[in-house]
Amino acid sequence: MERALLVTIKLKSEKDSWRLEDVAEELEELTHTCGAEAVDNITCICDKPTPNLFIGKGKTQELALLAEEEGVNTVILSHDLSGTQQRNLEEVIGKKTIDRTQLILDIFARHARSPEGKTQVELAQLQYLMPRLVGKGVMLSRLGGGIGTRGPGEQKLEVDRRRISKRIDKLKDDLRRLRQHRLTMRKRRKENAIPTVALIGYTNAGKSTLLNALTFAGQTVSDSLFTTLDPLHKSFVLPNGEHIVISDTVGFLHNLPHHLIEAFKATLEEVVEADLLIHVLDISHLRVYEHNQAVFSVLKELQADKKPLITALNKIDLLEDKTWLEQLKKDFHNSLTISAKLRQNLDSLLEKIQENFVSRMTHLELLIPHSRMDLVDLCYREGKVEEIKYLQKGIKIRLNLPRVLSQKLLHNREIEKIS
Ligand SMILES: Nc1nc2c(ncn2[C@@H]2O[C@H](COP(=O)(O)OP(=O)(O)OP(=O)(O)O)[C@@H](O)[C@H]2O)c(=O)[nH]1
Ligand SMILES: [Mg+2]
Secondary structure (H helix, E strand, C coil): CCCEEEEEEEEEECCCCHHHHHHHHHHHHHHCCCCCCCEEEEEEEEEEHHHHHHHCCHHHHHHHHHHHHHCCCEEEEEECCHHHHHHHHHHHHCCEEEEEEHHHHHHHHHHCHHHHHHHHHHHHHHHHHHHHHHHHHHHHHHCCCCCCHHHHHHHHHHHHHHHHHHHHHHHHHHHHHHHHHHHHHHHHHHHCCCCCCEEEEEEECCCHHHHHHHHHHCCCCCCCCCCCCCCCCEEEEEECCCEEEECCCCCECCCCHHHHHHHHHHHHHHHCCCCCCEEEECCCCCHHHHHHHHHHHHHCCCCCCCCEEEEEEECCCCCCCHHHHHHHHHHHHEEEEEECCCCCCHHHHHHHHHHHHHHEEEEEEEEHHHHHHHHHHHHHHCCCEEEEECCCEEEEEEEEHHHHHHHHHHHHCCCCCCC
């Protein structure tokens, strides 16, 4: 198992409401998800990053000693490094040194399953690598400093850069094509007026568990970060008969690297396009308020922070002190408590979803001629039939139907509206 020394940094110049311990703990969780052991996790407070080493020479030398003493193979920093900083650190410490984004990219690469997911991850990885190649040339020339190093080194880099940049273009093209397919599917849903509900939330909050509990989707669930990368859509029929689509998507994280959001734009578009968001929040987590804040900052970046939203306060089964619940309910507007795992209170959640869409459904009574059984079938398929009577003059049917569909039916002269 890879043994890692974690370094959690707080920059005095940085505006971040998270406490240092919390950032440190999350860095550990990310490390574990990568399959490495966090041998030690040291914290340090710096004024501002230095261009060469990020954390300053003295601190770097301390790290080198500690890394040697503890026998680690990798050093992981909580902040993003430039190519130059990374290489200089590696040189002084003598161990592989990576930053938080690389850690997240590694997890993403492990968990991507669909062609789209894999393409998005590769794109993010290359975009991360590209600007870091530049510094490599500088280093090659500095280290080699003689005949035969500078030229070919730089030339090789130029070739690498060109190759990578070609590959980036190709991946972007692939994504555009995949996105087109997605748009077609979405358009079809829109034409059929099928509302969509997106499950969103911090990673590990229980989004996939909730999707499984509602729809038997068979989505992978695990107590680790970023288990889900590929969005999944599932059709679902609400108790009032309305058909909806529920989607599960990639989880959010505090300080989610911006270019990861960029690379995952297509996936995250599902969020922006949804008619309703269900924010799944793990209330058993100590940082529940911080998670909420992080989710909203990603939503803001996606310009989806004004969408109708229900907060599902999840994992109530793990909460010992129930007095907390009252406070939480007060703090989160339009919220309710559930346990996705134990399927508790899901009826109330469905009711709340229904309330949100109530204006889309309409209640009516129709008389359909016997010759149009196809329309009766349609009513069963798209609506919720409450009563049906086969009369001599036709089929009397009382039901709930999506408004758009009822308008279409009422345009048909063969159909009589009773009420
Ligand atoms: N006790 C309890 N555990 C839950 C509940 N809901 C989810 N979990 C557990 O929380 C962990 C994460 O659940 P997931 O459904 O994978 O979470 P997610 O939000 O989809 O996470 P990512 O896909 O990784 O972003 C799993 O171990 C679940 O079994 C709940 O209501 N109660
Ligand atoms: Mg999931």
